[in-house]
Amino acid sequence: MINNASLGEIGRMMLEADTILLFPHVSPDGDALGSCAALCRALRGEGRTAWILLDEPVPEYLSFMDTEYCTEDMDVVNSPDICVCVDCSEESRFADRAGKFNAGKTKICLDHHATSGSFGDYYYIDGEEAATAQIIFKLLKETGLPVSPDVAESIYVGISTDTGSFQHSNTTADTHRITAELFELGIDHTKLVVNLYQSSSYSRLKMESEIMGKMELLSDGRAAMSYVTQEMLDENEALLEDCEGVVDILRNIRGVELAAFLKEKNGEIKVSMRAKSYGNVDSIAVKYGGGGHVKAAGCTLSMSMDEARDLMRRELCEYWEK
Numbered sequence: 001m002i003n004n005a006s007l008g009e010i011g012r013m014m015l016e017a018d019t020i021l022l023f024p025h026v027s028p029d030g031d032a033l034g035s036c037a038a039l040c041r042a043l044r045g046e047g048r049t050a051w052i053l054l055d056e057p058v059p060e061y062l063s064f065m066d067t068e069y070c071t072e073d074m075d076v077v078n079s080p081d082i083c084v085c086v087d088c089s090e091e092s093r094f095a096d097r098a099g100k101f102n103a104g105k106t107k108i109c110l111d112h113h114a115t116s117g118s119f120g121d122y123y124y125i126d127g128e129e130a131a132t133a134q135i136i137f138k139l140l141k142e143t144g145l146p147v148s149p150d151v152a153e154s155i156y157v158g159i160s161t162d163t164g165s166f167q168h169s170n171t172t173a174d175t176h177r178i179t180a181e182l183f184e185l186g187i188d189h190t191k192l193v194v195n196l197y198q199s200s201s202y203s204r205l206k207m208e209s210e211i212m213g214k215m216e217l218l219s220d221g222r223a224a225m226s227y228v229t230q231e232m233l234d235e236n237e238a239l240l241e242d243c244e245g246v247v248d249i250l251r252n253i254r255g256v257e258l259a260a261f262l263k264e265k266n267g268e269i270k271v272s273m274r275a276k277s278y279g280n281v282d283s284i285a286v287k288y289g290g291g292g293h294v295k296a297a298g299c300t301l302s303m304s305m306d307e308a309r310d311l312m313r314r315e316l317c318e319y320w321e322k
Ligand code: 5GP
Pocket: 029, 090, 247, 271, 272, 273, 289, 290, 291, 292, 293, 296, 297, 298, 299, 300
């Protein structure tokens, strides 16, 4: 863990500010948006002006959480007192919003990525936490802020999605203790599970079956790789967000230790990687300017899909030679 302020101190700074802008990472996931939504709701509850600033729409499967907290309007607050980057600690991960972030009078970083360095005027980064949402929960408690059922539900979204429904090795006793508290705070667990995991669209299932058809098993079945192109999405009238979770299907195959899923996005290739039990995909991601965690990491490759597939095939095969 690295920090230059306690969570209580950071929380109190936010309470003393008038305007707070929250910055989740690009292609925000359940943890990035859940953490931001929890913080935003809690701060608004204390009379602060708070917004989650995005440069893309909220993914459909997470939109049930956005009750007018998210905006793409860069001018929603002109000169924010505090800007907080949440679940990311590199400017490259909030891309088009970096200028706005840096316009904050005070910049704060809350994150759980072990590869993160110090970032912002004040930072609290703990790679031991399963989700940034756990850090937000602790921040609210240490600041003495009430955790309403709505806030608790957003925190649950972060924890549940970043732990793969409590399956990943980042899941700890602490994760379960926090989750037990969320239940006691009145979350609607069925609503959350249905929204997150039981609302697959037809186009999503069609995409999954097409992607599975393109899967390659490498290194005697110890690695699995597949990909999706814009053309494949267009043909199925699907969106990239319909492929969320596909990398986990690849990893779930018996005998597979490493999984890589390549996605074409804005002319670049976004690589999502997972390890099952002893592998380390962070070491691969870091080689290409990315990062994440030992068992879940990613990077972006500026090359064609064919080149990216060749590169990742080589990486996955060479992994076992080390
Ligand atoms: P996902 O595969 O779900 O997109 O990402 C898995 C993990 O790797 C997440 O914790 C995510 O934040 C991290 N990650 C994904 N892509 C990148 C990247 O390009 N750079 C960094 N530093 N981390 C990434």
